[in-house]
Amino acid sequence: MNLGISSLGFIVEYGQVKKDEYSSLLDLLLDASQACLKFSEDHGFEVCELIVDPPEVFSQENKQKFVDLCNSYSFEIQIHGPFIDMGLCSHNEKISEASVQSYIETAKICEEIKATTLTIHPGVANFLINSIKGYNQKRLKHAVMKLLEATKDVDVMICMENMPQNAKILLDEKEMEQFFLEIDREDLFFTYDTSHAWTCDTDIEYLWEKLHPLIKNVHLVDNFEKKSDTHPALGSGKIDFGAIFDLIKKYNYQRSLIIELSRASDLEQSIEFIQQYL
Amino acid sequence: MKLGLSSIAYINDGKLQGKFERTIDLILEASEKCLNFAEKNNIAVCELLLDPPVLNSEEHIEEFVGLCNSFPKIQKQVHGPYYDLNLCSLHPNLRKAAIDCYLETAAITSRIGAKIYTIHPGAAKHLNLSNRLFYVDALASSVKILMEDIKKYNLITCIENMQRKIGILLDLKELELFFEKVKGEEIFFCWDTSHSWTNDVDVQELWNSLHDKIRNVHLVDNYQKAADSHPALGKGKIDFKEIFNVMETYDYEGAVILEIGKSKDVPESVDYIQKYFN
Numbered sequence: 401m402n403l404g405i406s407s408l409g410f411i412v413e414y415g416q417v418k419k420d421e422y423s424s425l426l427d428l429l430l431d432a433s434q435a436c437l438k439f440s441e442d443h444g445f446e447v448c449e450l451i452v453d454p455p456e457v458f459s460q461e462n463k464q465k466f467v468d469l470c471n472s473y474s475f476e477i478q479i480h481g482p483f484i485d486m487g488l489c490s491h492n493e494k495i496s497e498a499s500v501q502s503y504i505e506t507a508k509i510c511e512e513i514k515a516t517t518l519t520i521h522p523g524v525a526n527f528l529i530n531s532i533k534g535y536n537q538k539r540l541k542h543a544v545m546k547l548l549e550a551t552k553d554v555d556v557m558i559c560m561e562n563m564p565q566n567a568k569i570l571l572d573e574k575e576m577e578q579f580f581l582e583i584d585r586e587d588l589f590f591t592y593d594t595s596h597a598w599t600c601d602t603d604i605e606y607l608w609e610k611l612h613p614l615i616k617n618v619h620l621v622d623n624f625e626k627k628s629d630t631h632p633a634l635g636s637g638k639i640d641f642g643a644i645f646d647l648i649k650k651y652n653y654q655r656s657l658i659i660e661l662s663r664a665s666d667l668e669q670s671i672e673f674i675q676q677y678l
Numbered sequence: 679m680k681l682g683l684s685s686i687a688y689i690n691d692g693k694l695q696g697k698f699e700r701t702i703d704l705i706l707e708a709s710e711k712c713l714n715f716a717e718k719n720n721i722a723v724c725e726l727l728l729d730p731p732v733l734n735s736e737e738h739i740e741e742f743v744g745l746c747n748s749f750p751k752i753q754k755q756v757h758g759p760y761y762d763l764n765l766c767s768l769h770p771n772l773r774k775a776a777i778d779c780y781l782e783t784a785a786i787t788s789r790i791g792a793k794i795y796t797i798h799p800g801a802a803k804h805l806n807l808s809n810r811l812f813y814v815d816a817l818a819s820s821v822k823i824l825m826e827d828i829k830k831y832n833l834i835t836c837i838e839n840m841q842r843k844i845g846i847l848l849d850l851k852e853l854e855l856f857f858e859k860v861k862g863e864e865i866f867f868c869w870d871t872s873h874s875w876t877n878d879v880d881v882q883e884l885w886n887s888l889h890d891k892i893r894n895v896h897l898v899d900n901y902q903k904a905a906d907s908h909p910a911l912g913k914g915k916i917d918f919k920e921i922f923n924v925m926e927t928y929d930y931e932g933a934v935i936l937e938i939g940k941s942k943d944v945p946e947s948v949d950y951i952q953k954y955f956n
Contacts, residue, residue, distance in 0.1 A: 419809040425768060455769040484803060485772045490762040491701075491730045498775035505771075526761045535701070 401648065402656050403671075403678060404447035406480065406619070407436035408631065409664035411451060425454040426462050430469060437473045439667065446475050449519070449617075449658045453482040458505055463512075470513035478517040478617065478656060479556075481506040487523030488547075489540035489569050499523060500543050500550070503558075507547075510556040517557045517617050517656070519591040520547075525568035536569055541582055548587055559591040559617045564599040564629045571600040573607040580614060590614040593660075594639050595621035595629055604647060612651040619660045620644075620674060633666035634659060635673035645677040679925060681955060682723030682935040683944065684757065684896070685712035686908070689727055691941050701732045706745060711941065713749040719948060723933045724752050725796070725894075728783055729759035739786055746790040755794040755894065755933060756787040764800030765824070766817035766846050773820045776800065781827055788831040794894050794933065795833045796868045797824075802845035813846050818859035825863045836868035836894045841906045842876040849877045850884050857891065867891040870937075871916050872898035872906055881917075881924055889928040896937045897921075897951065908939030911947035922954040 410432035414422075422428045433450050440448040450470070457466045470477050481503050487495045488503075503520050510518050525536035544560065551558065560579070563570045570579060580590070592615050597604055608615070622637030623629060634641070648657075659670050688708035698704050709726045716724045726746075733739050746754055763776040780797050787795045802813040821837065828835055837856075840847045847853055853867070869892050874884065885892070899914035900906060911918065925934070936951065938944050 415809075422809070425812060453769075455771075458770060482769060485764045485767040485769055485800075487762045492759065492762045492775075492779060493731075493734065494775040494779045495762045495772065498771040502769065502771045523762075 401654055401678070402445075402447045402476075403674065404445050404449060404478075404656050404658050405436060405440060405667060406449045406658050406660040407432050407451050408480075409661040409667060410435045411453070412662050413664045424456070426456040426465070429454055429456050430465060433466070434469055435664065437469070439664070440475065441473060443671070447478060447656045447658075448475070449478040449480050449656070449660075451480040452506060452509065453480075453484055455482040455502065457509060458502070463509060467509065467512045470515075477513055477515050478519070478658070479506060479510050479513075479515045480519045481521070483521040486521060488520070488543040489523045489525055489536040491526075491535055491539060493539075496539050496543050500547050503547050504550045507551040507554045507556055507558065511554050515556060517559055519559045519561055519617055521561055522563060522567070522570050524566075537579075540569065540579075544583060544588065548585060552587065557589050557616050558587070559589040561591040561593055561619070562596050562600075562602070564596045565626060572597075572602045573604070573610065576607065577610050580611060588614075589616040591617040591619060593619040593621055594641070594644055595619075595623040595631070595637075598623055598639055599626045599629065601626075604644065608647040608651055612653070615653060616655050618648070618653070618655075618657045620657055621660050631660060631662035633661065633673070634670035641674065641677055679930055680722040680753070680933045681948075681951070682725055682753075682755065682933040683712055683716050683721050683948075684725045684935050684937040685709050685727050686757075687938045687941040687944055688712050689729070690939055701730055702738045702741070704730070705732060706741060709742070710745055713745070713752055715944060716752050717749060721948070722753055723755060723935065724749075725755040725757050725794075725933070725935045727757040728786065729757075729761055731759040731779055731783065733786055734782070739789060742786065743789050753933075754790050754792040755796070755935070756783065756790070756792050758783045758795065758797045760798040763798065765797070765820040766800045766802055766813045768812060768816060773816060777820055777824050777827075780824055784828050784831045784833055784835070787833055793834050794836060796836045796838055796894055798838055799840060799847045801840075810845075810852075814852065814856055814859065817846065818856060821860050821865055822863060825860075825865055829864070834866055834893050835864070836866045838868040838870055838896070839873045839879075841870075841873040842903060849879055850887060853884075854887060857888070866893040868894040868896060870896040870898055871918075871921055872896075872900040872908070872914075875900055875916055876903045876906065881920055885924045885928055889930070892930065893932050895925070895930070895932065895934045897934050898937045908937055910938065910943035910950070911936065912950040918951070918954060
């Protein structure tokens with residue numbers, strides 16, 4: 401397995417601390433991505449995951465700047481697609497379609513930087529009508545099928561991530577199992593987020609038993625409480641990383657383990673903490 | 679001014695009931711109940727909420743138009759959809775989807791002969807980004823595009839102030855900034871009493887500054903700043919006496935819409951508010 405870091409901490413921290421230094425959100429995205437890449441290089445990591453949110457890379461000019469930055473580094477880059485406001489599962493057809501389109505465009509960026517993995521989110525099941533809650537799941541399935549069809553010639557592994565409880569969709573082991581059963585395709589994979597699963601009281605032994613062949617990306621995230629997802633330094637929360645690494649080893653998981661924090665300044669402490677399990 | 683009733687209470691009842699074969703039946707049934715109550719209780723105006731936005735075929739639209747036409751004495755307004763819609767999103771694809779959705783709803787508003795059309799700005803929720811100006815700029819950009827295309831429907835389009843947790847169009851300062859950025863556009867203001875209260879807005883100052891833009895008022899009570907539960911009027915902490923005094927000061931002649939969370943609280947709320955009309 402390959403330890404790596406996410407650019408999330410740099411985006412959040414720079415967005416708060418250096419807020420007046422950026423004349424555009426593209427500057428924030430590029431600055432945070434570069435810092436993440438440089439940190440990874442300096443620490444000898446072989447992979448890093450860049451988040452393309454704020455979603456400033458969807459114009460040709462901006463995209464090229466991002467592509468050029470990524471291609472100036474030689475190690476493996478994964479992409480985490482935009483997720484704020486995105487709603488593949490939205491009951492609003494236009495929002496669902498727009499989200500599909502954004503992920504198609506993101507997949508094409510992956511191809512240009514030779515990214516191996518693209519992580520996507522399902523959105524939030526906002527409209528709590530019992531009779532149409534299933535409608536969110538149907539919309540999600542429809543949207544994912546459309547995305548997979550549109551990207552079938554793009555050489556990237558698309559991974560759907562499990563969600564925290566406040567997203568109200570793709571929550572626990574049963575819902576994830578059902579989702580992948582219904583999709584029933586060989587070109588959709590799974591990004592397992594440790595904190596999201598914990599907030600939903602997920603049976604991770606069952607989850608790994610049933611879905612381990614599909615897990616192609618892991619987000620290592622700690623957490624204090626079930627109702628939020630603050631991404632603190634690893635080791636400072638309640639996640640049982642010992643149990644998680646037992647499963648990772650049991651199923652001989654060989655791919656990326658991405659440390660995803662809300663503050664880049666917590667990276668050193670988190671890397672040191674997680675070394676004991678590697 | 680004219681007393682009006684929103685269909686939101688009946689939509690919420692429908693959500694809990696959750697026994698609709700078609701999602702359009704939720705809209706039709708809620709609208710009919712709202713129009714019926716208004717007719718029986720001499721309420722002049724109904725504001726019909728079109729969320730979920732399922733009137734997406736000519737057949738569905740005709741059903742809705744037919745229903746509205748069967749209540750010729752009631753003046754209709756429309757509240758556009760808002761779940762998942764985000765005119766202030768940092769994501770251009772999602773802003774465009776929201777604009778398109780509001781345009782489609784504007785066409786339906788025109789078809790039922792309504793004039794007042796209320797929209798929401800969306801939510802500003804990007805990774806704790808400190809510089810709020812990016813959202814106001816995105817919103818202003820969306821509204822300018824929307825207003826250009828919406829002209830043909832000859833509506834009075836009103837954007838609503840938001841409750842604290844939404845993060846955009848909260849206080850007077852931000853509302854003034856937004857209206858300055860869209861100066862020259864025919865966009866008006868729907869003032870929500872509860873949303874203002876959650877942001878500690880000075881009602882006198884707000885009306886002093888924006889009274890010439892206010893074309894719609896949502897009368898909503900509230901208990902706590904962090905939520906917006908739409909209880910029966912008179913049960914919460916909103917000072918309706920001050921509100922009616924201010925509306926009288928500025929000779930407000932538009933609709934005041936009761937937006938109640940549950941239909942069982944509607945009769946009590948209508949009784950409570952009558953004293954301010956005498």
